[in-house]
Amino acid sequence: QKEVEQDPGPLSVPEGAIVSLNCTYSNSAFQYFMWYRQYSRKGPELLMYTYSSGNKEDGRFTAQVDKSSKYISLFIRDSQPSDSATYLCAMNKGSNYKLTFGKGTLLTVNP
Amino acid sequence: EAGVAQSPRYKIIEKRQSVAFWCNPISGHATLYWYQQILGQGPKLLIQFQNNGVVDDSQLPKDRFSAERLKGVDSTLKIQPAKLEDSAVYLCASSLEGSGGRRTTQYFGAGTRLSVL
Numbered sequence: 001q002k003e004v005e006q007d008p009g010p011l012s013v014p015e016g017a018i019v020s021l022n023c024t025y026s027n028s029a030f031q032y033f034m035w036y037r038q039y040s041r042k043g044p045e046l047l048m049y050t051y052s053s054g055n056k057e058d059g060r061f062t063a064q065v066d067k068s069s070k071y072i073s074l075f076i077r078d079s080q081p082s083d084s085a086t087y088l089c090a091m092n093k094g095s096n097y098k099l100t101f102g103k104g105t106l107l108t109v110n111p
Numbered sequence: 112e113a114g115v116a117q118s119p120r121y122k123i124i125e126k127r128q129s130v131a132f133w134c135n136p137i138s139g140h141a142t143l144y145w146y147q148q149i150l151g152q153g154p155k156l157l158i159q160f161q162n163n164g165v166v167d168d169s170q171l172p173k174d175r176f177s178a179e180r181l182k183g184v185d186s187t188l189k190i191q192p193a194k195l196e197d198s199a200v201y202l203c204a205s206s207l208e209g210s211g212g213r214r215t216t217q218y219f220g221a222g223t224r225l226s227v228l
Contacts, residue, residue, distance in 0.1 A: 008151065043115070043202055043219030044154065088153050098167055099217065101153030 003027050006089055006102025015111050019076040023089035023102045026070065031094040033065050035074045038086045038104065047087075048074065079109045113137065115220035117203050123226045129191035132223045136184070136205030142166075143180055144217060145188050146202040154202055160186065193227045200224050 006023045013019055021035075032051055036044035048063040050056045050072075056063045064073040072091075076083055086104040116135040124130050136143050142161050146154035157176065159166040162183040171178070175194070180186040190197055204217040 004153075006153070041221070041224075043204070043221050045219065046216050049216075090153070098156050098159065099154075101155070103151065103153050 001026055003100050004089065004091065004102045007105060008103050010106040010108065012108045012110060013079055015079060015081060015109055017079050017109070019079050019083070019107060019109075021074040021076075021087050021089075021105050021107070023072050024070055025072070025091060027093075027100075028067075028070065029093045030091040030100075032092050033063070033072050034090040034099070035061075035063055036088040036090055036101075038088060040085075044088055079107075081109050081111050084108045115203055115205055115218055117201075117220035117223055119223055120221065121224045121226075123228065124193055125228050126195055127192040129189065130193055130225065131187050131189045132201050132203075132225075134186045134188070134203030134220060136186070136203070137218055140205035140207055140218075141183070142206045142208060142215070143186050144204040144206075145178055145186070146204065146219075148200045148202055148222070150199070157188070190225075193225075195227050198225055198227045 004025045034049040035047045037047045038044040050063050050065050053065050053067045060077045062075040086106050088104040089102040090099045092099050118133050122130055144159050145157045147157050148154040157171045158168040158178045160180040176190055178188045200222040202219050202222045204219045206215045206217045208215050
């Protein structure tokens with residue numbers, strides 16, 4: 001079993017839709033949870049990070065962590081064509097610096 | 112603030128040849144990472160430096176891959192000899208520190224796309 005599982009998609013939605021992206025993980029030692037966005041032929045850029053269970057909101061983006069279920073989500077409201085990218089979840093153990101990434105989900109928002 | 116610089120952007124080589132990639136991190140960032148991203152996969156950490164020293168190289172195939180960080184700034188990653196399965200994007204990232212949390216946000220370069228024929 002992989003430490004981090006993420007459905008690779010692809011996911012295609014119309015502009016304005018609410019998008020839900022998810023990851024599950026198996027290692028209960030993970031403490032920090034991140035979402036990265038990667039445009040084609042670019043490096044990943046940090047979108048959201050959370051430390052504890054619960055929700056964190058930043059503009060149109062909401063990150064949700066449920067440590068009891070080992071499940072994290074990213075919600076995008078009012079999706080825009082510019083949101084079209086691959087979304088990678090990532091997590092680490094805190095004291096251990098290494099980030100473990102999911103495979104990424106390819107999202108296309110159609111105008 | 113300048114981002115993480117990597118070169119070359121693209122490289123095509125034949126198997127058994129050698130190749131080197133270069134990374135210049137964001138100024139002042141103590142920690143530098145090299146990742147391998149195979150098509151359709153998330154990045155996998157190859158090696159992590161804290162200043163000059165290696166923090167984690169557990170996933171670096173040491174029989175063919177080597178990396179160094181000169182004077183705690185620039186870094187090079189070398190593959191010798193290359194295999195077909197080394198075809199991937201090699202990403203360099205840097206961060207201020209190396210533990211979890213906002214202060215340790217990893218900033219990525221655009222990567223070097225390697226094709227081994």
